[in-house]
Every structure is written in C-alpha cells, then in structure tokens.
Amino acid sequence: MQRIGDSPRVRRVLVGLAIFFSALFLLLPLVAIFAQAFAEGLEMFWANLSDEYTLAAIGLTLFVAALTIPVNLVFGVFLAWLVTRFAFPGRRLLQTLIDIPFAVSPVVAGLVYLLLYGRNGWIGGWLDSHDIQIMFAWPGIVLVTIFVTCPFVARELIPLMQAQGAREEEAAVTLGASGWTVFRRVTLPNIKWALLYGVILTNARAVGEFGAVSVVSGSIRGETNTLPLHVELLYQDYNTVGAFTAAALLALIALFTLAAKAFLEWRATRRENAA
C-alpha cells in the first residue's frame, strides 16, 4: 500500500532530522551527566559518592520514597477501583481533581503546604504548641512528595481497568467470593504490571522532586537535604564534579525507569501478538 512520506528521500531526511535533534537535545545531556561525574576519574567519583553528606542525602531520599510509595499505592488503587467499577455523580470531577498536582507549579505546591503546616499556619500553629515540627523537617518533605506524586498510580491503573471491564470481578462475586478475595485473586493479577509501572513512576518522581521539596526542606546538610537538593548545594559550591556525581545517581534511576517502561511495553505487544 502506498503511504504518505514513503519515498526513500523524504524518509531519510525525516529519520535523519529526528535522530539529529534527539541526539542534540536528549542524548547529549545524558552523556554529559556521566562525563562530568567521571571527569576526575573513578577514584574521585567514589570519594564524592562516599562523602558523609552525600550518603545522608541518599538515605533521606530513599526514606522519603519508601514512605510516599505505599501511601500513593493504596490511594491509587482505591481511586481506580472507585472510578472504573462504579457509576456515580461526580466521577468525572474526581478524575479532574486528581490531575491538580500535574498543573500546579512545584513551588506553589511547596508554598501551600508551608502555609498550612508552617508555624503561622492553621494546623502548624497547633502542632508547634505541641512541639511537633513538620516544616523544615522530614515530615514536610514526605507530605509535599505525596502531593506531587499522587496521580501516577491512579493514572496508570484507570485506563487499563476501564478497558478490562468488571465482568471477571462480577463473576467472582456471584460465585460468592468476598471483596478482598476478588481483589487479590482476580483484579490484582490483571493489573499487576500497570501497578508496578505506576510505582516505578511514583518512585522516579519522589526521588527527583526539587521545587516543592526545596520550599519546605530548609536544606540542612546531613539532615533535611535530599539528593536533588544536595545536587544544587554542591553545584552552587562550585563542586561541579561532586554535583554531577549525585546527579549521575539520579540519572541512573531515570534510566532504570525508562528501561522498565520499555520492557513492560515489549511484554504487552508480545502478549497481544500471541493472543
């Protein structure tokens, strides 16, 4: 069949342009991160990596992600179950509300949490009088991270669960299965890969969040400094190699995320072709 843009010349020019611009805008920055990180040799890379404050930043970042993921996982599953399995007024509104974190600038997200939980805030004032500190401490970082990453799991699950429909689950209920059994034995096996990718995306964003976290963190070295904030700190100290060492770690997580997506897509097309 004859298709538009099929002539060898058009095709060569367009593929060439696509590869050139992708190399310039995407590949080059990626290569630059690792080139800068290893600019002073492998030994320096290890020395930078095992720096006390870098290790503390890695620890805090992992801790924040470990708290954020389960919360958003549970919420995402409940939301997806709600909007794909039941019809009720306000269903569309819920789906629109959940996109708010995508539209809100991260700095604004950090600001509204600071206003609420900061010393002068509605809740913060009360907490302060009970000696509980949320802002400029790890709980604040966890809260804003939950805010910015809450749509990811639901966003992955909703289209899939909508496409699959509720028939299998309804059959299970008719056969007398309890709600939990239906979810565990019928729903979960169907959605596990999308759920996994949702978690990987949540993790990538949680680990890398900068704007919102920088508003509420206070950036105390070794205490409230996450890895992206540590990157900024080192960069502003003119420790470029150190900054790019931390950046390379974050870039590795990003590459892992891309690889996971490619693998899951490859798996899906293989199953489609087999079916």
Next chain:
Amino acid sequence: MNRIASLTAASPKRVLPGFGLSLGVTLLFISLVLLLPLTSLVGQLSGLSLAEYWAIITEGRVVASYLVTIGAAAVAALFNALFGLLMAWVLVRYEFPGKRLLDALMDLPFALPTAVAGITLATLYSSNGWMGQLLAPLGFEVAYTWVGIALAMGFTSIPFVVRTVQPVLEDMPGEVDEAALTLGASDAMAFRRVILPHLWPALVTGTGLAFVRSLGEFGAVIFIAGNMPYETEITSLMIFVKLQEYDYVGASAIASVVLAVSLLLLLVLNLWQGRFIRRLHGGKG
C-alpha cells in the same frame, strides 16, 4: 443479615463490593492532601484588600517575570509542537535500527529529576561547555539569557506532544493515505490537507500541556536562567524569593496568579478536547 441489608441498600447495578470504602478513602485523601492545602492560600490572602493584592501582583519586577515566563514557555511549546510532531511521525511511520531506543529516550525528560536537567543544561551551554564553545563564536549566548530559559522549559516538556500525537497517528488507517495519493495529491499537500487536520486536536492538546508545564517549571530553569531581576527571572522564582524574605503574603499573592492561570488553562484544554472528542465520535460532524 448485615450482608443482605447492604446488598439491598446498594443500587442493583452495584454488584461489586467496596463502593463505600473506596469512596471514603478517596474523598479523605483528596480533601486532606489536595484541597486543604490549597485553602490555606485563600486564608493567607483574605487579610489583603483588593488594592494591596493588585499592587503586589502588578509590581514592575513581578510583571517582568510574567513576560519572561510566558514568552519563554511559548517558544518552548512551539518548538515542542514541531519536534514532537516530527518524532511522533518518524516513530510511527518508519522502521529503522535503534527505533526502540529512540522511542524510550523520548520519556527521559519526565524520568530525569529537573534539578539534574538544570545543572546539565547550564553546564553544557555555559561559555566553556560543549555546546557553549560551539555557539559562542557564532555570537549565540544561551546560558543566562531567556534563550536558556526556553531551552530548559523545552527540554522538560518534550514528551507531551510526542506522547499525545503518537497514539492518534497509530490509529489512522492506511487507506486515508492511499486515497489522498491516488487522487493525485503530493506528499506535502496530502500531509497538510489530510493528516494534519486529523492530528490537530492531539497536537494542540500536547502543545497546551507543554505550555502549562513550562509556566510552572522551576528546577530545570533556575540554574540556566542567571536570575537577573527584570530580565531572566521566572515567576516561580519570584515566589521562591519572596518566601526567602519571609514575605508569605507576597508569595501567596503571586502564587494565586500562577495557580489560577494554570488551572484555567487546564480547564480550557479539557473542555476543548471534550468538544472535539464528541465531534469525532458522537455527533454527525
């Protein structure tokens, strides 16, 4: 007994359990995590008179930051409309070695932390960076100018257009091409008259999303922007600066403008898209 009562209470359509529980969990989460913090902005601003509010959001340096932000975001979105269209076309229509890798690479800006993107672009395009060294002799300065801001915004929003146009292009039947070409249209004409109108809604949506994202971008921009008042300061940074001066009211006022504009744009995009989808699927169009 309880079970029977709850079954009869539910509408006949609801065979599946868990409506009450999932509704409860979802509403609680959305109220506490999303809505309650946003109300604090209203609380903070309620102490201001309209004149005071207006004075803060129309101060010279702040207005300059709106112009820088909107201008750079518009350039970034336009770049992405062209680049995204090219990438979607090439990834859907052609087979070539390395295609899967190229496809995977498109998502890099979403996966890569914005601060990492920021320091990398700033280093690449500074006067002694790889790209900066190439561009400087040509009299082209990117780092610490608004071009750098547009570049950083463009980078972080690359996936939007590609990923909205790609599925629409995949779903287009080959017969459309064939019909146009058989009737004697040239490649360029067939693309403009047949393919482009079909892709238009996805292209506008993707470009709009890229624009909204660019308006709020912070981490990637501040490293390359130079942050000169009146010249290369973006609005997100203005909020950040006010916060560092403990001017919470000023920060909130500017934030309310940013928030209103981005929510409004998102709403317009949603409505526009909804209208178009209805025209494509539902109406007689």
